[in-house]
Amino acid sequence: MGFLGWMRRRKTQVSARQSQEITELAERVTRLSPRLRLVPRYQQRVRPALVQALDYVRGLIQGLPAPRDASKQAWATDPYIHAFFGTPHDVELGFSRSPELREFFEQSVDTAQAYAVLGMAMTERRTLGVALEGDVMHSDVPQTTINFSDHKVRIIASTEAALREEIVQRMFDQLTLEGLARFASGKSRREVLERERTLLVARLRLLEKQGTGMRSVLGGEVEAGPGEQARLREQVAENDQELAQLGNDAGALERQLECLAEVFTDARAFLSIEQRPLRLSAMNVLLAPESAAPAHEINLLTAHVPGDPPLVRSFALVRFARGGMLSSSALLDEAASLL
Structure with a gap:
């Protein structure tokens, strides 16, 4: 195989790995608000922003000094x-x-x-x-x-390597939370419900996993007990019932996905x-x-x-x-x- 052929094959392999990685990231970030998966072609629509954010986040983490013996x-x-x-x-x-x-x-x-x-x-x-x-x-x-x-x-x-990769994943969780919080600026009853549900579901998942995002990486947040987790589950269920009565609002989900894409595109600001x-x-x-x-x-x-x-x-x-x-x-x- 000639040099050019080797380069083309390597580029194809790298592109395939990155494509799979972006697909996995799209699924990870939408886990915090699963209803986003109802948006047609949600993976393809958020993919360019995820690629841009991944370049920034990986560069940030790869630039960290080597671990020190403690x-x-x-x-x-x-x-x-x-x-x-x-x-x-x-x-x-x-x-x-x-x-x-x-x-x-x-x-x-x-x-x-x-x-x-x-x-x-x-x-x-x-x-x-x-x-x-x-x-x-x-x-x-x-x-x-x-x-x-x-x-x-x-x-x-x-x-x-595994530690650095975990930090990368947690940074994407944090960017997702920031995107959901940005969407939470709506004033109508419908948007208020979407906001409450989105943030409560995100918060609940964080608690169930004993912390997700950069706050769990760095420490400093107040840990919640089983009582708070149970209370949040009840609030999520109540909001879900109200949302079900109002029906699905495709426009709200579209705007929520756009907020996520905006945050990923401007990751260095967050x-x-x-x-x-x-x-x-x-x-x-x-x-x-x-x-x-x-x-x-x-x-x-x-x-x-x-x-x-x-x-x-x-x-x-x-x-x-x-x-x-x-x-x-x-x-x-x-x-x-x-x-």
């Missing part, structure tokens, strides 16, 4: 892990407290390490401290301290990852570029997710070993020591 040993050598956790013990404690990570290792008995997204809240606090200027030590010097808290580990995979370089001391004090004090440099990743309110969370891709998990008894002892 361990008590890494705390002393990795400036990122050192900045994220207060002590070496906090590293093991933070990951061991994740129910999702514990379940992952229980179900994957032959897996020695897990790849995960570590989501955190980052705060900046103005304080007064001491600083060395030349040979003179000054007190009451204004400083900014960087603090990381609310560590969450919920999205986990057995390989780096999902973004900011990279912020920081120079930090060993105590997480933010240092100026011209400071001669010992410092570690990190490039902090922060995701911006739309919503009410919007979600802003710092995060990192990490790799955590099964051997670093604390036992259940050790966690109980840790909790007892705080009482």
Whole structure:
């Protein structure tokens, strides 16, 4: 086979894979509002927007740094892990407290390490401290301290590739939710019912799956209990009855599909990852570029997710070993020591 023939065959294979991927994405995003499948040729109509969004989202995720080893040993050598956790013990404690990570290792008995997204809240606090200027030590010097808290580990995979792919899928879930929310601006009774049903069904599915979209990837959302899930099911059923009495409104479904396509086409306006370089001391004090004090440099990743309110969370891709998990008894002892 000549070179041109090889290129044509490769292009055909790539196109076939992408076509299948877009078809699967179309089915995934319409699961949050299944009635969209009543729109004639809904897959074909949303396909160009999905292709455009997929290029953007994949580029975003492929550009993320490689996962970092998260361990008590890494705390002393990795400036990122050192900045994220207060002590070496906090590293093991933070990951061991994740129910999702514990379940992952229980179900994957032959897996020695897990790849995960570590989501955190980052705060900046103005304080007064001491600083060395030349040979003179000054007190009451204004400083900014960087603090990381609310560590969450919920999205986990057995390989780096699988983790990145899961993040891509969750980003499409988030874009779908944003498209449904955009459609929810209608004012007529019919459109209000469509809005309520769409958002409630989406929310219900999120709860049943223990979180879908970027909020579950990064953490920071309030978890709902069985009582709220039951209440949402009742509201969905009530709205479904009212919609059934009004009959099907093809125009409303058409507009809803158009809203989804608009959001996918403009995906970069709804999902973004900011990279912020920081120079930090060993105590997480933010240092100026011209400071001669010992410092570690990190490039902090922060995701911006739309919503009410919007979600802003710092995060990192990490790799955590099964051997670093604390036992259940050790966690109980840790909790007892705080009482």
